Every structure is written in structure tokens, then in C-alpha cells.
Amino acid sequence: MVSICFYFQVHQPFRIRKYSIFDIGNRSDYFSDQSQTSLNNVHVLNKVAQKCYLPANAVLLELLNTYPEFKISFSFSGVLLEQLEKYAPEVLASFQALVNTGRVEILDETYYHSLSFLYSKGEFREQVLQHRAIIQRLFGQTPKVFRNTELIYSNAVAQEIEALGYKGIIAEGADFILGWRSPNFLYRPAQAKKLKVLLKNYRLSDDIAFRFSERSWKEWPLTAPKYAQWVHAVNGNGNVINLFMDYETFGEHQWSETGIFDFLRHLPGEILKNPDNNFKTPSEVIDSYEPLGEFNAPNYISWADVERDLSAWLGNDMQHAAINRVYALGHKVLQTKNAALIDAWRKLQTSDHFYYMCTKWFSDGDVHKYFNPYNSPYDAFISFMNVLHDLEMRADTLSRENEHEIIPYNPLKENIYKSGDVFRDEVTS
Amino acid sequence: MFGWEFPPFYSGGLGTACYGLTRSLNKQHVAVSFVLPRRLNVDADFVKFVFGDEELSPSTRYVVNSLIQPYSTSESYENSLHYEKGTPNPNPAYGNNLFEEVERYGAIGEKIAHMETFDIIHAHDWLTFKAALAAKKVSGKYLVVHMHATEFDRTGGSNVNQYVYDIERKGMEAADKVIAVSNYTKQKIVDHYGIPAEKVEVVHNSVDFEDYVVEQIHDLKKTNKIVLFLGRLTLQKGPDYFVYTAQKVLEHYPKVMFVVVGSGDMERMIIRKVAELGIADKFIFAGFLRGKDVAKAYQMADLYVLPSVSEPFGITPLESLMNGTPVLMSNQSGVSEVVTHCLKSDFWDTDDMANKIVSVLKYDALQRCLKENGRREVQKMSWDTPAARVIDIYEDLLNGQH
Known part of the structure; x- marks a missing residue:
């Protein structure tokens, strides 16, 4: 018996507009580019909705209606859901329709798709909490499994996630940690008591996400029957095949013309032809199988690039300078208690901003260039730093106005989000 | 190869480019005779220098001012000669002496073609085109003209000098191949000079x-x-x-x-x-x-x-x-x-x-x-890559694949 576990990542950042030194102190509409470029968030959202979200959701709904055994899971970033609510409610409704079938599990992540775990545990918890709240509000689910931004993972992340009450976490099935072992089993994170980790089978995932339309690939063209054979070959050598990928794979990274939607439409039927196969959501996988061994990640890993490390976001001086500056401003920004300012500051934490500053274009850089809405990583950095400068000035102005009532910030005591009370008791106890 | 300047005597990128290109051509086993209009105290072991003024018979040998710069415009040229503007100049974009120099250089092309053995004539910028055309005429060898700048770049598009434009155009028309230093320049050549795009190859400059x-x-x-x-x-x-x-x-x-x-x-x-x-x-x-x-x-x-x-x-x-x-x-x-x-x-x-x-x-x-x-x-850059591209162009010409 082998289970297929699909998890699709759905995320769009609030990209910042071209923001020059002349804008500092003069405008604070950082995320409202109106051009026809990919800096215009509404423009991008509509484009991705037409190319990916709507057609892919239609296929998945059809599949869920056709095959009662078919199950999937999603992780939505909070910033994506916020944009869908504001600019594309029909797309949000189509995701809700999938969830209403009862066979779609939603995972938790940080609301702002941030790297906050690396910089501030308090900030990280706030954002997890905020994410949990929006999932409850929009989908009526309380996630039991967590996935960190870009599958950034370490033993410390796992420990924190266990402390927050989750029963499972998602990670990359990195060869340098697994060694000879297979990603097709559950593992116990080092130092965890009950938590189980689901590992991405990157070969089979990337066959769809990256290689599907690659004509120089010896397996091209990839058909559903061929892929189902590969899946079946795992029988006897594993419990679960975790196929984790960006949802934008369908229609955006792999264009409709490549046949990706037909592939998706036929895959469940092909897989279910063999009675030894089934589909499970991450929670069901965790409930069904026991861990086979320990997964020990003393250092951070991620699902990015060939390195599977943090270098796509934190690989050069600009990226470090920018993110250090963001978190250095945290205390000052939170003290203002100004919801709009805090929200803008958190939107600047989204990992994509740092990804756009990545300069390793010459090794495996094409991916970065393709996804960069700025002309260069340098332009991305300049706009970002200018925005931070403006944000800091606003924070200074607001704290001067509040001078008579300075309350020191304590992330565990501050009551910025009302829904956090219960949650916060969990983590402090 | 017909040039106008060579380090250390140069005023712009042309000399630097010729230096790098000829050195890498030599590395890749192409022997270059580099013709300059007059003797300069240049020293490079990878090219054979030929000085135009020394190839002339004693009766026509002349001495010119050493102020000639390929990118000179009239004002700077005159300023450097006289420090003050003199009488009105009939050619507003260039000093007369520059044109005289170009004409004189042109006159020696034929002579040099007789003296040297070569397979390809390669000429850099309009200043050398007259000489190169003369060399082609007597030798019948292939001509490659190399456009480092066009008259439209030098003048910003206004006050284009007809004399210069005509030489550039004639040179490119007569050439068997035109090398442009960028796609940007190639576009100018196609748009403003009516040279067919397939005749123009782009070879980017580089640096060692x-x-x-x-x-x-x-x-x-x-x-x-x-x-x-x-x-x-x-x-x-x-x-x-x-x-x-x-x-x-x-x-x-x-x-x-x-x-x-x-x-x-x-x-x-x-x-x-x-x-x-x-x-x-x-x-x-x-x-x-x-x-x-x-x-x-x-x-x-x-x-x-x-x-x-x-x-x-x-x-x-x-x-x-x-x-x-x-x-x-x-x-x-x-x-x-x-x-x-x-x-x-x-x-x-x-x-x-x-x-x-x-x-x-x-x-x-x-x-x-x-x-x-x-x-x-x-x-990671080097003149070797552009030099290899130039050799490909030579070979295509010699193999009749143009």
C-alpha cells in the first residue's frame, strides 16, 4: 500500500512599487504599483488567477467530484488570502468550494510568508497565530500540520512547532540528511516527542513542477500512465509519496499548452487503477503511519535550488542588510501600536522581497531571474531600503506623538491580536 | 588591419579595442599587420606595425600635427590647435585638417596593399575606410569594416556631417562584412545607412x-x-x-x-x-x-x-x-x-x-x-571570445558562406 499526499503551496507577496529617495517622507503606499508591470499586485493576481488558480481549481473540483478517494492539501499564505479577498473574491470562492468537499486539508504557515523564525520567535508566533485566525475565518478549519516558509526547517523549528501544538510538519527530503534512507516514510524530528515530519519526495515532485515540459528530459513527454507506474513502483518501499509543489506549477510555471492540466486531470484515475494506491492528506498520513527513524537537521534546510539552503534569501550582503534592518525596526514599529504601520512592516518581511535581491544568477539563477519583477536585484534592494527608511520615519513620528505613554513591547504579553490569548497561553506554559 | 590609434597614443575606446582585439587574434594564430597613418612610438610584440607616412616616397612624405583624434569635433580640434576660434569653418562638425589627414591616409592604402601579404582587410571606423577601400580595390581581398561608433553617435543625431556619413556608408556598402560593437549599433547601421541586417555581425568589445x-x-x-x-x-x-x-x-x-x-x-x-x-x-x-x-x-x-x-x-x-x-x-x-x-x-x-x-x-x-x-x-570576460567571433566571420568569408 502506498499513499499519495499532495500539498500545493499558494502564495503571492505584496510586491513593493518602484520607490525612490524622492518618495521617502512623501508617500506610504508601498504596495500599490499601478503600472502594467509585474510590480502591480492586482495585475499579477488576475493574471495568475486566469492562468492557474481558476482553471486548476476547476480541474481539482471535477476530480474531487469524480473520485471519492481523491484528497489534497493546500497551504495559503495570509498575504495571498488577503489579496484574494480584496481583488479576486471569485477565486477565493473557488478555493472554498474545494475545501467544502471535506477532502481538502489546509496547513498553517506564517501569515506573512516570512523568515521570522530566524529572527524573532515572538514575531514568528504572532504571524502563525494570525494565519490560524484567517484560515478559521475563511475555511472553518483549524490546521494541525505546519509548513514553514519555503520549507525552511531545522530541529529548532520542529521543536517550536511541537510546542505550538501541531502534530506534523512538512520538510524537504534533503539527500544530505536522509543519506541512504527514503523520503517515502514518516520520520521523527530529532528532539521531538510526538511530532512527525513529512518529507517531500523531490524527484517525483520536481518531475511535475520543473521537468514536465522540459523537452531535453529523457522522460519527456510525461504522461499520467507513465507517472502512475513510477508511483506504483514505490509499493513495498514506502508508505507515502509526498508530492509538494507550488500551485502555480499548473498553468503558470508549466503553461496550459504543455498539457499540464490534462496530466492533472488523468493522474488520479491512473493512480487509482491500482488498488494498492490511495490518496491521503498530511493529517491522515500522520494518523496512519509511525515514524521509521529520526530526521536530524541541526542546520537550516529549505526546498530551494540545488543547495536546499537559505542562500536564495540570505546569500549576499544586500539581503542580510535588508532583513537585519527590518527586524531591527521591530521594537520601534510595534511600540507605535499603529495597526497600519505594523501591517506594512510585516508585509516587508515576506520572503519574496529578499529573493528578488538574490544575485546568484550565474549558477542556477535562471529561476531567480524569471521570478524577479524588478529589473535587477539591485533595483529590488534600492526600493526596499528606501521604503524601510520611510517606514522608520513614520514610526519615529508616531512615537513622538505617543511620547506620554510609552509601554515597553513584550511579544508574549502584548495583545495586538485578540484571538491570540489562548494560543499565547499554550506557548508560555 | 587599418587603425587610427593604438595605446598609449589614443583618445578613446578605439585604441583600447584595437589593442585587445589584435592581441587575442595573435593568441589565436592570426597574424595582423596593423596600419597607422603615421609613425607613433607604439610597442606591441603581437602585431606588425606599418606606418603610413613611412611607406610613402620621400617626395610625398609629410609631417602632420599630432593633435588628430578620431572623435574630435570642430570646437575641440580648433581649440587644441589655436586655443581660440579662428575664421568660420565650412565643415561645422570637424576641423579641416582632420579631413585632410583622412584623405592622405586614403591615398596610401593602395601602396600598402602592394607591399603586404594578407587574406583579409579589416578597417576600424570611418577614418580608415578610404585607405581600406583603396587596398581592396587593388588586392581584391575581402573587406571587413568594424563600426565602433557611427556619425549619429558622435553628433547625437543632429548636425550629421555628410562627408563622414558618406564615407561610412560607402565603406559599409563596399565591405563584405560589417562588424558592429553592439546590437544597438547594428540597428543604427541598418536604419540609418540601409545596410542589410544579414551583412552586419555583432561582436561585443571586452577587456583583459x-x-x-x-x-x-x-x-x-x-x-x-x-x-x-x-x-x-x-x-x-x-x-x-x-x-x-x-x-x-x-x-x-x-x-x-x-x-x-x-x-x-x-x-x-x-x-x-x-x-x-x-x-x-x-x-x-x-x-x-x-x-x-x-x-x-x-x-x-x-x-x-x-x-x-x-x-x-x-x-x-x-x-x-x-x-x-x-x-x-x-x-x-x-x-x-x-x-x-x-x-x-x-x-x-x-x-x-x-x-x-x-x-x-x-x-x-x-x-x-x-x-x-x-x-x-x-x-570572466576576455578579448578571446570576440576575437574567436571575428575569426569565424573571416572563415565564413574565406569559405564563401557569406
Whole structure:
């Protein structure tokens, strides 16, 4: 018996507009580019909705209606859901329709798709909490499994996630940690008591996400029957095949013309032809199988690039300078208690901003260039730093106005989000 | 190969480009006889020099002024000859003496073609075309003309000199292949000269790392950030945009000095403009520099700015990156086709240029990344690649595949 576990990542950042030194102190509409470029968030959202979200959701709904055994899971970033609510409610409704079938599990992540775990545990918890709240509000689910931004993972992340009450976490099935072992089993994170980790089978995932339309690939063209054979070959050598990928794979990274939607439409039927196969959501996988061994990640890993490390976001001086500056401003920004300012500051934490500053274009850089809405990583950095400068000035102005009532910030005591009370008791106890 | 200048005697990128190209051609086993219009004290073991004036019979041998520069415009040419403007010039864009020199050079092409053995004639810029055409006529060998700049670049598109244009056009029409230093230049050649696109090959310029030695940083840097302009002070290089940008930078970042290296017909105008804007104390005019002094100028700068209005290639950004200095260049320069690790703006967008300059001065991490990545990028470059492209073009011609 082998289970297929699909998890699709759905995320769009609030990209910042071209923001020059002349804008500092003069405008604070950082995320409202109106051009026809990919800096215009509404423009991008509509484009991705037409190319990916709507057609892919239609296929998945059809599949869920056709095959009662078919199950999937999603992780939505909070910033994506916020944009869908504001600019594309029909797309949000189509995701809700999938969830209403009862066979779609939603995972938790940080609301702002941030790297906050690396910089501030308090900030990280706030954002997890905020994410949990929006999932409850929009989908009526309380996630039991967590996935960190870009599958950034370490033993410390796992420990924190266990402390927050989750029963499972998602990670990359990195060869340098697994060694000879297979990603097709559950593992116990080092130092965890009950938590189980689901590992991405990157070969089979990337066959769809990256290689599907690659004509120089010896397996091209990839058909559903061929892929189902590969899946079946795992029988006897594993419990679960975790196929984790960006949802934008369908229609955006792999264009409709490549046949990706037909592939998706036929895959469940092909897989279910063999009675030894089934589909499970991450929670069901965790409930069904026991861990086979320990997964020990003393250092951070991620699902990015060939390195599977943090270098796509934190690989050069600009990226470090920018993110250090963001978190250095945290205390000052939170003290203002100004919801709009805090929200803008958190939107600047989204990992994509740092990804756009990545300069390793010459090794495996094409991916970065393709996804960069700025002309260069340098332009991305300049706009970002200018925005931070403006944000800091606003924070200074607001704290001067509040001078008579300075309350020191304590992330565990501050009551910025009302829904956090219960949650916060969990983590402090 | 017909050239006009060769290091150390050169005023622009043409000499540097000829130096790098011929050296790499030699490395790749192509023997080059390099013809210069007159004897210069040049020394390079990878080419055989032929000096036009020495090949002439004693009766026609002549001595010319040594002020000829291929990019000279009338004002600078006359200024350098007489220091004051003389009588009205019938050819407003060029000095008469330049044309005489070109004609004289043209007259020796035939003679040289008889004396030398060769398979290909390769001519650099319009100044050499008359000589090259004469050589082709008597030898019947293939002619490759190499366009480092067009008359439209030198004049900014207005006051195009008909005499120069005609030579350029005739040279390109008669040539068996035209080499353009960028796609940008190729487009100009196709649009303005009516040369069929398939006849024009693009071979980007390059730079050889060992030419540049990194040295000590200047004292001035201790108290100020330095923004450098290095190039001829002519319309084409956009020095006026540099000044307007500087004014905007100073509003946001006062602790900066603007160093201007180079001379040209706009020099007085630029100095006057800087004074008018009240920012003269923030400017240093270093004049025309050569060799090691140029390297020093790059090295002391925090940023090199090339706001060219129209730049066929522009080799200085590569030199700057070699010297570890990041670059802001205009999108209107051909060199922007080969460098990714730099900042780019439209030359007229002084707001955008100011934004980028201030950012480099303000954010150390930006400067470091531009410097390290930019240097790594140019270190991978070499004239060997363009030289191999040129050899391919030669071979196609010789194999009759053009």
C-alpha cells in the first residue's frame, strides 16, 4: 500500500512599487504599483488567477467530484488570502468550494510568508497565530500540520512547532540528511516527542513542477500512465509519496499548452487503477503511519535550488542588510501600536522581497531571474531600503506623538491580536 | 588591419579595442599587420606595425600635427590647435585638417596593399575606410569594416556631417562584412545607412583583466564619497546629465564629491553650469588622464557614472569594474548588453540616476554586492571570445558562406 499526499503551496507577496529617495517622507503606499508591470499586485493576481488558480481549481473540483478517494492539501499564505479577498473574491470562492468537499486539508504557515523564525520567535508566533485566525475565518478549519516558509526547517523549528501544538510538519527530503534512507516514510524530528515530519519526495515532485515540459528530459513527454507506474513502483518501499509543489506549477510555471492540466486531470484515475494506491492528506498520513527513524537537521534546510539552503534569501550582503534592518525596526514599529504601520512592516518581511535581491544568477539563477519583477536585484534592494527608511520615519513620528505613554513591547504579553490569548497561553506554559 | 590609434597614443575606446582585439587574434594564430597613418612610438610584440607616412616616397612624405583624434569635433580640434576660434569653418562638425589627414591616409592604402601579404582587410571606423577601400580595390581581398561608433553617435543625431556619413556608408556598402560593437549599433547601421541586417555581425568589445592593476585608494575618500565621470566631455557622453543628476544627489546626500575626468568641447559649458547651479565646490575637474592615473581615478571612486546619450559600446564601465568600482550606466549604451551586475538608467531620467547614486552612497551592502559581483563578471570576460567571433566571420568569408 502506498499513499499519495499532495500539498500545493499558494502564495503571492505584496510586491513593493518602484520607490525612490524622492518618495521617502512623501508617500506610504508601498504596495500599490499601478503600472502594467509585474510590480502591480492586482495585475499579477488576475493574471495568475486566469492562468492557474481558476482553471486548476476547476480541474481539482471535477476530480474531487469524480473520485471519492481523491484528497489534497493546500497551504495559503495570509498575504495571498488577503489579496484574494480584496481583488479576486471569485477565486477565493473557488478555493472554498474545494475545501467544502471535506477532502481538502489546509496547513498553517506564517501569515506573512516570512523568515521570522530566524529572527524573532515572538514575531514568528504572532504571524502563525494570525494565519490560524484567517484560515478559521475563511475555511472553518483549524490546521494541525505546519509548513514553514519555503520549507525552511531545522530541529529548532520542529521543536517550536511541537510546542505550538501541531502534530506534523512538512520538510524537504534533503539527500544530505536522509543519506541512504527514503523520503517515502514518516520520520521523527530529532528532539521531538510526538511530532512527525513529512518529507517531500523531490524527484517525483520536481518531475511535475520543473521537468514536465522540459523537452531535453529523457522522460519527456510525461504522461499520467507513465507517472502512475513510477508511483506504483514505490509499493513495498514506502508508505507515502509526498508530492509538494507550488500551485502555480499548473498553468503558470508549466503553461496550459504543455498539457499540464490534462496530466492533472488523468493522474488520479491512473493512480487509482491500482488498488494498492490511495490518496491521503498530511493529517491522515500522520494518523496512519509511525515514524521509521529520526530526521536530524541541526542546520537550516529549505526546498530551494540545488543547495536546499537559505542562500536564495540570505546569500549576499544586500539581503542580510535588508532583513537585519527590518527586524531591527521591530521594537520601534510595534511600540507605535499603529495597526497600519505594523501591517506594512510585516508585509516587508515576506520572503519574496529578499529573493528578488538574490544575485546568484550565474549558477542556477535562471529561476531567480524569471521570478524577479524588478529589473535587477539591485533595483529590488534600492526600493526596499528606501521604503524601510520611510517606514522608520513614520514610526519615529508616531512615537513622538505617543511620547506620554510609552509601554515597553513584550511579544508574549502584548495583545495586538485578540484571538491570540489562548494560543499565547499554550506557548508560555 | 587599418587603425587610427593604438595605446598609449589614443583618445578613446578605439585604441583600447584595437589593442585587445589584435592581441587575442595573435593568441589565436592570426597574424595582423596593423596600419597607422603615421609613425607613433607604439610597442606591441603581437602585431606588425606599418606606418603610413613611412611607406610613402620621400617626395610625398609629410609631417602632420599630432593633435588628430578620431572623435574630435570642430570646437575641440580648433581649440587644441589655436586655443581660440579662428575664421568660420565650412565643415561645422570637424576641423579641416582632420579631413585632410583622412584623405592622405586614403591615398596610401593602395601602396600598402602592394607591399603586404594578407587574406583579409579589416578597417576600424570611418577614418580608415578610404585607405581600406583603396587596398581592396587593388588586392581584391575581402573587406571587413568594424563600426565602433557611427556619425549619429558622435553628433547625437543632429548636425550629421555628410562627408563622414558618406564615407561610412560607402565603406559599409563596399565591405563584405560589417562588424558592429553592439546590437544597438547594428540597428543604427541598418536604419540609418540601409545596410542589410544579414551583412552586419555583432561582436561585443571586452577587456583583459591583466591590463589593470589594483592600487592604493586615494586620501580624498576618507572624508567624502566619490562619484566619477570619466569620458570625453562631448554631447555623446551626457556630461550635462551628470551635472543635473549631481545637483539632485546633493539635496539628499551632501557628503559627496563629483570628479570629472576628461576633456572635450563641452568642458567650458559644464564648468559654467556647475557654477551656475551653485555646486562648484562639490566638483573636481581632473582633465584628461592616461594609464595609471585613469586606474587611480576609478579606484578612488565609490561609483562610476556613464550617462551616455548614445554609446555604441563604451568600454570604460568594464575598466571601472576591473578596478573594483561599481557602475551606473545608461540604457543607451551598448555595454549594457553585456554587463548585468551594474545599475542602469535612462540618461534623461536624472531622478532615477540620483536615486541610484544616493542608494549606492547610503547603503554599503549595495556597493559591496555591485563591486564583488561586477568584478567577478568582468573577470570572466576576455578579448578571446570576440576575437574567436571575428575569426569565424573571416572563415565564413574565406569559405564563401557569406
